[in-house]
Each structure stands twice: as structure tokens, then as C-alpha cells.
Amino acid sequence: MARPPAFRTPRGPEPEEEEGGDGAVNRLRPELDWMLEDLVATVPGTRQVMVLSGDGLRMAHRGADVEFADRLAAACAGVQSLSAAIAQMHPGESREVRLVVVESANGFFFLMAAGPGAYLAALADAGVDAGLMGQQMRDLVARLGDHLATGPRAPEPEPA
Template sequence: MTDDLTWLLHRLVDRVPGSRSAVLLSADGIAKNWYGLADDEAETLAAMAGSICSLAKAVGTRFGGTPEGNVRQVLVETDGSILFVTAPSIGTVLAVLAGPGVDAATLSYEMGRLGDQLPQQLATPARQDIAAAQLGNR
């Protein structure tokens, strides 16, 4: 099972002034670890971020000229918050909610640094691979 990486999310949010919360989720929108949110909020944000990332990947595949459609970053800005979404590893999405005063460049850098530092720990295997492995162990 996945290690508890909440401490990494806590460190990320603390490092960037204006950041409020962070969720590490699987590409299909399942919250794995979170910081700064209640459980139900984390699950809702994970589902939203997974959908946003999926949409961005489809745009990249269709219009970006890359068959993988890798998502570097998606930004959703509202009057009261900014949502940063990135896919640091295959099968993994990182979402950070921040206030409008956040330094976007700093937060983007720190999110990228987190993904670069720990790609193996952040990777989420595809659910089909897990099911196949479990069936093979019977």
C-alpha cells in the first residue's frame, strides 16, 4: 500500500505562503494523501482535480502533438482561490489550493520539485495491473 506522504504535502503548503491545502491522488481521482482539508473535502477536490487532469491530458493528446498528452500544469483561477493541478508521475496527480495572493511561480516550482524528487514514491500503478497481480497470486 502507499506510504503516508501527508508530511510532504504539509511541507509543500508551509513552504509557499498563500497555499492552503494539497491533495495527492491517483489519476482516476481517488485521494491518497491530503493536508489542510477535511476527509470529504479532500475526496471532492481529488475527484475534481482528476477530472481536470484527464481533460488537460485529452487536450494535449488531441491538440498538443504528443501521443502521451502529459500534463505539466493546469491552473483554475476564481475570485477567491487558485487551483494548481499537475501530474508529477505516471498515474498520479498533485493538486494544491491557494489564495489569490500566492506566488504562482514559486508554487509551480515547488510542486515540480516535489515531483522530481520522489517520482517512484508518487507513482500509482494502474488498477488493472494491481488486479492482474492479485489474480496471479491466487
């Protein structure tokens, strides 16, 4: 079984910036909609799924409204950064983080590296099959590979 890529943020193509209007499926990267729908359909109890860049920009999402999805994407960037710092404390050559799982009283949070500078995140109910969620996320990441790649935000040019 192929291992998902580790957390890292090299440059890749930038997503198209096109805003969706219904709040259910964001259309920043409409070619990713099928992937998100597939994960929701195959893992009962999934509430929110998103693809985001390493710097916390929402690329596509399925579930809650856009404002909530943007807050979750920003939080994911913080979780990714913290987990990468902790991974550096382990001895050995490979200190890459592949998956972060947080279990709370109300459910689970999953964050997985999904290609250069891209991540797949999910929120699920407390009754979700965490093993099934992890496997389905790994399978999707393996199928999509570089299709999820995105680079960090470029700074805006200074006005002349």
C-alpha cells in the same frame, strides 16, 4: 531543470488503505506527510495539498476534512482527463500535459503530474505566488519521482 512527468496512468504500486482520524493529514500514505507539510510551509497562502491517483483516489492530503479532500480528488481526475483530451488537439509528437492552473476570483488550483498514475494538486488563496507554487510543486515531484506512483483501481471480484 528536470521537467515533471506528463499525465499518464500506467500501473504502479497500490497505496495502503489506512484511514486517518483528524481530517488534517490523511494517513493513506503516511510516508508522504512530510512532503505535503513542506509545501504548505514554503508557499504562503496554500490551503489544501493532496496526492491522488489518476482515477481520483486520495492518497494523502493536508488541509480540509476528508470529505472535501475526496471531492477535490474526484474533480482532479475530471480536470486531468479534460486537459489530456485538449492536449491531443495540439500538433506534434509530444502532447503530454504537465501542469494545469485554474485562477478564480477566490484563488488558484494547481494540478501536476507526479509520476506514473499519480498527481499533486493544490488549492491556494488569490494572493499566492503562483510562480513559487509551481516551482515548489515541480521540485517536490522531481525529488519523489516513483515514490508517488500508483496504478488505477482494480475492479472488485464478482461474488461466486
